[in-house]
Amino acid sequence: MTEPYSDADKQALYRAIYERRDMRHFCGGKVDESVLARLLSAAHAAPSVGLMQPWRFIRITDNNLRDQVYALVQTERRATAAAMGERESEFLSLKVEGIRDCAELLVVTLKDKREAHIFGRRTMPHMDIASTACAIQNLWLAARAEGLGMGWVSLFEPDDLKTLLKLPADSEPLAILCLGPVESFYDRPMLEQEAWAERAPLEHFVMENQWQPNEP
Amino acid sequence: MTEPYSDADKQALYRAIYERRDMRHFCGGKVDESVLARLLSAAHAAPSVGLMQPWRFIRITDNNLRDQVYALVQTERRATAAAMGERESEFLSLKVEGIRDCAELLVVTLKDKREAHIFGRRTMPHMDIASTACAIQNLWLAARAEGLGMGWVSLFEPDDLKTLLKLPADSEPLAILCLGPVESFYDRPMLEQEAWAERAPLEHFVMENQWQPNEP
Numbered sequence: 001m002t003e004p005y006s007d008a009d010k011q012a013l014y015r016a017i018y019e020r021r022d023m024r025h026f027c028g029g030k031v032d033e034s035v036l037a038r039l040l041s042a043a044h045a046a047p048s049v050g051l052m053q054p055w056r057f058i059r060i061t062d063n064n065l066r067d068q069v070y071a072l073v074q075t076e077r078r079a080t081a082a083a084m085g086e087r088e089s090e091f092l093s094l095k096v097e098g099i100r101d102c103a104e105l106l107v108v109t110l111k112d113k114r115e116a117h118i119f120g121r122r123t124m125p126h127m128d129i130a131s132t133a134c135a136i137q138n139l140w141l142a143a144r145a146e147g148l149g150m151g152w153v154s155l156f157e158p159d160d161l162k163t164l165l166k167l168p169a170d171s172e173p174l175a176i177l178c179l180g181p182v183e184s185f186y187d188r189p190m191l192e193q194e195a196w197a198e199r200a201p202l203e204h205f206v207m208e209n210q211w212q213p214n215e216p
Numbered sequence: 217m218t219e220p221y222s223d224a225d226k227q228a229l230y231r232a233i234y235e236r237r238d239m240r241h242f243c244g245g246k247v248d249e250s251v252l253a254r255l256l257s258a259a260h261a262a263p264s265v266g267l268m269q270p271w272r273f274i275r276i277t278d279n280n281l282r283d284q285v286y287a288l289v290q291t292e293r294r295a296t297a298a299a300m301g302e303r304e305s306e307f308l309s310l311k312v313e314g315i316r317d318c319a320e321l322l323v324v325t326l327k328d329k330r331e332a333h334i335f336g337r338r339t340m341p342h343m344d345i346a347s348t349a350c351a352i353q354n355l356w357l358a359a360r361a362e363g364l365g366m367g368w369v370s371l372f373e374p375d376d377l378k379t380l381l382k383l384p385a386d387s388e389p390l391a392i393l394c395l396g397p398v399e400s401f402y403d404r405p406m407l408e409q410e411a412w413a414e415r416a417p418l419e420h421f422v423m424e425n426q427w428q429p430n431e432p
Contacts, residue, residue, distance in 0.1 A: 009228035051413035133349035197267035
């Protein structure tokens, strides 16, 4: 049995959990190679269904390619705005990505040949998405502790990103991650600060033994 | 700008990331209500696409209901085993859940009325699954730091679990979480210890600018 975590250790973990933010504002700079290695290693320590380790990381170091990723996100940003109806202009006023400003750009994609993995996925094939999200959350918390911001951008057409990065047909991109130094971290989620959405209190999210509609 | 994290703080976070295990062996006992509240609060601090907070937690306190959840997982365990082909008996020899032995049983499900959320989901509707997995990973890490084991069971037929817990038709259960005291944490992932699967080194998972098949 390993040593219990000290109160200070627990506090450090909870601090990262509560101070982690989905960042869209970056200030260039760079991410030290050794720090990036620690972050990717933390991601790789995530749980995965049947130990399939479905995550793959593509580091975008080519600036021309970064521009193409940016363009692809802009296309979806406009399409999303058009689908927003009365909130279109409000949506367009939000900064929804930091692709050109972040130090490092990573694309996270699901591996190919996933149909071979049945364990925990026969009725729940999307568990590979869940496992990969756990890996990204590890990376996110580690980045926060290292003083780096991260933002998960999902405003893209997956098929277009697949084509751009020459992904296999049976792979599936899940995230464009913007990573790097920031001026400061948001005090609250940016979408809350900008009054896009409110956070609801935890008690509305916990039920006992069966579904109980308890939202406000 | 908040204070940088000390080396000890970073170490505490990395320790939780590396020592977290997907547990299937529990030793009964109980989870203190204040600890459970901290864990759920940590989950609730997760990022979510468009701040939609899609997660809902159902705490199973009724022992008869716990037995029914167990039976439902056993049914899928047998169906998965039958689909395993030559690894059927090997799969059946694994302990794949701790539902009857864990102190607390939680079901995590996606909220209803999700189609209203377009932000980051127009082309990526499964981002609600990803957000909920981030919440579960927060809970998992916090549980590890609190000295509690957790296991994510996905061996179930979602429609049967929906019926059992009276979930709305447009909800979607994602996890049965076993949580509680354990005799000891696995040194390595249980499926690695049992030689079900091997973990591959990180370098096979990182590519540059485009897909590069680099698995062994």
